[in-house]
Amino acid sequence: MPPLAPALPPRLARLTQHLRGLPGAEYWGAVGLVLGSLGLRLLFAPILANGYGFILFYPAVILSAYWLGGRPALLATALSTALACAFGPTPLSFLEDGRALLSLAFFLISSILLLHVLSSIRERFSDLARSHARVEALATGQAELFREHAQRTTDHLQLISAILQVRALGEDDPTAARVLTNAASRTLVISRAHRAFADGDGRTILFEDFARRLTHAASDRGGLEADRVMFGGGEVTVPVEQATALGLVLLEYLTTLRAHSPAARLLVVLEEQADQRVLLLTAAGAADLPPPRDTVLVEALTGQLGGSLKVARGPTGCDVRLAFPAALQPPPAWDPLTFSLH
Template identity: 30%
Template structure:
């Protein structure tokens, strides 16, 4: 309702392209004020000749602009002078009449000027709002175009790495190129889908669901069951999106590739919030990790990337054996990452 009222005020004065309507309606307002003043005559003490005419001047100026307001002020002033100021039904001028008319003139002039300046300010405000809206639309369009180009460039680089893989005979080198290509492709998809020019955070449940589905689809496995749980309505800062996505993707890919390489299984992604801090767990029921596994001493590129990204976020990443088998990848993030 407040927004509608603001839009109405910005459209004032009305019927500028048909001034005859404005003057006609102003004349009707003056006639109504005259009839109301006659009807109120028995209830009013002596004086108050202008009491019902001031609102007409204000309303006409507010709705139709300065000229209809001046027209209403002159017409109402003459009617009041002739009908309601002694001697009645005459246009005699005396000191008392002159003072009353000067008072009336001063009040209506101030009213008309104030309304005029207010409407000019509203007009400039509406113009500026429209300009800002156009700039915002252009900014959003340019932002999406930039994100589209960045994502496309990343996809091109990923495709080039995949092509280069065909000319490499060493298995380790081919595996490194495959991993690099997959990570670049993932970053490109995240950049395209999750960055928002408004700066608002992403809903973390939808984000994790989409991300893990993409990772599972990329793995080519249809025998893995993925579950995602997260608090309702929780969002994350845009700057956290890509690092967090890469960590989750590494953990889920690791669970599928190393924990469940040869049999069906389950991977559960669970997010918990406690006093603003976030704890993300990726649990699988696969082969697990060795009891003497040293997370910090691992030579796995994926784990090193996950550790580096966790440090970048001010958090901590760990990979430990599960209580009932399998493995648990855990990411703890400080409170500032939640919106």
């Protein structure tokens, strides 16, 4: 049962925790409290009458029940009763006076009632602590579920923005292209506002850890085998929004390589270069390796990052280099129409 005593100083709390680990520590604690009360009884013996010295043993009983539990408190009550009986008319003689014995009986009965009340309080507090722990665990789980749902929603909005931008780039009608570009920019603004509300501004993650987990998840769903992907660059952190865009680029290349040449190998490196970050995807191990299949989507994601994309192909490899500013870039300015399409 957890202790219900008021908060102790850190050093004393550590000592108490250590003592609680000793065998029978609670009972030795009760004996110590009774001996302390006995010292007070001897100190005030000239002042207190024989029948009233028992009141100095109340602190030992109450503190034992409050700090140590019911059974140690019963031991403290029994010892206190025996010691109180030893203060008769002469030293170490037992009480024989009727009023003194009646007072002692009252002490014993009231101590037992106190034990019952304090034990009930301790049990109620323990139940409350357990209920609070369950509620806290439930609230934590719900908060984590909400955070995960919010993260997925934000990532989907960011992907929708990129898809709208892809549609805008492939649209022949200038008016429709403007509408799609505006929609892509506005969706990205909504995505950022949602992310700021759910996660707070400025949240960053280690890209290498994120990319490793993403690669392992993708290997079972149509991506290149995880053991054929290597990572480098060290502990470079990026904002969550940038990590999402980079992750989509990585997923696109993993699925491309799996479909074209499952024997290929891929090196994933994110470098810090002054105020820029550079993602390098180096594929090797097979002939005529292609760049990411959906180049237009990769270019749209590059545009979200405010970066530049370079692809270099060779006879036995392909290098994809995506450079972008370390700071988040503002979404493209809107170019609204002066008339309605409806």
